[in-house]
Amino acid sequence: MHSRILVTLLALCTYFSSMFAVAQTSSFRFLEKPGLYPVGLKVVNQYDHSRSFPSAPGALGKPAIKDGARPLQTLIWYPSLRSTEEPMTVGEYAQLADTEIHFDAPHPGENRWRSLLKTSFDVPLWAVRNAKPMQGRYPVLIYAPGDSSVSWENADLCEYLASHGYVILASPSMGVSTRDMTDDLDGINAQARDISFLIAYAKTLPDADMSRVAVLSWSWGGGSSLFAAARDPRIDALVSLDGSMRVYPGLVKMAGDVRPERMAIPLLFFLGGYPNLLEDIEKYHDGPLEWTEGPNVLNAWTHGDLLTVNMLGMAHPEFSSMYQRRESAQRFAENQVADYGRDDANTYHAWTARYTLNFLDAYLKHDAAAAAFLKKTPAENGVPKHFMATKFRPAQGASPSGAGSVSNP
Numbered sequence: 001m002h003s004r005i006l007v008t009l010l011a012l013c014t015y016f017s018s019m020f021a022v023a024q025t026s027s028f029r030f031l032e033k034p035g036l037y038p039v040g041l042k043v044v045n046q047y048d049h050s051r052s053f054p055s056a057p058g059a060l061g062k063p064a065i066k067d068g069a070r071p072l073q074t075l076i077w078y079p080s081l082r083s084t085e086e087p088m089t090v091g092e093y094a095q096l097a098d099t100e101i102h103f104d105a106p107h108p109g110e111n112r113w114r115s116l117l118k119t120s121f122d123v124p125l126w127a128v129r130n131a132k133p134m135q136g137r138y139p140v141l142i143y144a145p146g147d148s149s150v151s152w153e154n155a156d157l158c159e160y161l162a163s164h165g166y167v168i169l170a171s172p173s174m175g176v177s178t179r180d181m182t183d184d185l186d187g188i189n190a191q192a193r194d195i196s197f198l199i200a201y202a203k204t205l206p207d208a209d210m211s212r213v214a215v216l217s218w219s220w221g222g223g224s225s226l227f228a229a230a231r232d233p234r235i236d237a238l239v240s241l242d243g244s245m246r247v248y249p250g251l252v253k254m255a256g257d258v259r260p261e262r263m264a265i266p267l268l269f270f271l272g273g274y275p276n277l278l279e280d281i282e283k284y285h286d287g288p289l290e291w292t293e294g295p296n297v298l299n300a301w302t303h304g305d306l307l308t309v310n311m312l313g314m315a316h317p318e319f320s321s322m323y324q325r326r327e328s329a330q331r332f333a334e335n336q337v338a339d340y341g342r343d344d345a346n347t348y349h350a351w352t353a354r355y356t357l358n359f360l361d362a363y364l365k366h367d368a369a370a371a372a373f374l375k376k377t378p379a380e381n382g383v384p385k386h387f388m389a390t391k392f393r394p395a396q397g398a399s400p401s402g403a404g405s406v407s408n409p
Contacts, residue, residue: 027120028324030156031350035164040080040131041088043096045103046072048197051190054177072171072194073100075151077162078207079138080131087128090325091121093152100150100172101179113150116326123325126159136165139212139364140202142195143170144221144228146320148181154218154241156321160353161216166360167208169198173221181220185254191224196232212236212364216356218319220244223251226297229265230258237265237363239356241319242272249294260300264395268307268359269298270352272316273337302396305363307374309355310389313340314348321349344387351383 047069054068073096094113098106108114141161145153151170152158158168175182176190195215202208214237217225222243229235245252245260246269252258298308315335317323324345327335332342340348361370373381378388 037079039127041127042076044074077168079134083128083131090123137209141168144217146219192227195228253294264303266305
């Protein structure tokens with residue numbers, strides 16, 4: 001009798017232990033609901049002929065890169081008419097990396113995302129490939145991905161924003177002449193030029209309202225978006241998801257022409273919850289020490305409105321939905337902040353999306369309700385306790401560049 005009870009208890013312990021393990025390693029879930037619009041996705045294989053890129057052999061030994069020009073596989077999410085076709089899956093997004101450089105000659109063997117996301121391949125998202133666009137003109141967002149990453153690293157967020165009436169364009173994060181980003185000024189300048197190239201291309205889209213343009217970025221892309229905004233007057237606002245402009249101010253200083261103290265556009269900056277102590281700086285910085293030596297970009301941002309959102313328990317990789325999907329339990333534990341778990345990561349990502357949408361609605365659509373949302377405390381907006389701290393600093397005076405100060409949303 002006692003042995004049977006013991007076996008039963010052991011079985012129950014094993015069951016609940018396995019259930020706990022599954023709960024701790026459950027896949028990412030995007031918790032926000034879609035907006036009014038269905039979402040379409042187009043993939044446009046194009047080249048920037050103003051820049052060269054080393055040719056590589058394609059099918060049957062033929063060059064896969066046209067005339068040695070820079071290849072830019074461009075993803076476009078947009079408001080669409082409702083379609084009966086099946087939406088994109090994680091696996092279909094992952095397959096796009098087969099042809100990022102070799103448009104006509106897929107190289108699946110070079111696509112590590114296939115193995116990293118294989119357990120999520122069948123997960124459906126929202127966008128329908130080549131769905132018919134909804135009539136109208138919508139604000140334009142350029143998405144700048146992290147270091148060497150894919151254009152669709154935040155497909156869930158891009159689809160969410162498109163469902164609320166935005167056209168979003170993105171291309172991979174690449175170095176000057178290599179698929180992988182080079183972590184230097186040349187690399188960051190190359191991505192900044194990609195951003196401006198996509199803005200110019202957006203002008204050809206019939207549903208793009210070029211009078212309202214913003215750049216949304218994560219990690220390394222945050223530095224590139226800053227560089228682009230300093231040089232491209234078409235950019236009206238920035239959203240940075242724990243961007244490198246904050247942690248690598250030395251690169252900003254080295255650029256010479258990137259002057260945050262002269263910029264008069266609104267900035268929404270999300271900070272991850274990793275330690276900010278100076279003693280820990282070497283642990284959290286991969287580049288040379290001189291990258292960290294420079295004026296603080298956020299402190300210098302005085303001529304444009306600045307909203308900082310400190311996600312107290314959110315690790316850096318959790319700002320990307322696809323990075324969350326690929327993250328193993330061990331990797332999650334290595335990045336984990338305090339005891340914030342997987343469910344917390346999903347909640348954090350949802351609030352990141354919601355604050356991003358309200359910021360863009362406030363500044364690009366001049367939506368009064370969105371502006372009021374930004375001015376409220378996290379508690380007033382329904383954010384769970386101990387999750388978030390926000391600070392809004394309005395633009396001060398006139399920009400030294402001669403531009404007027406940005407008005408409050």
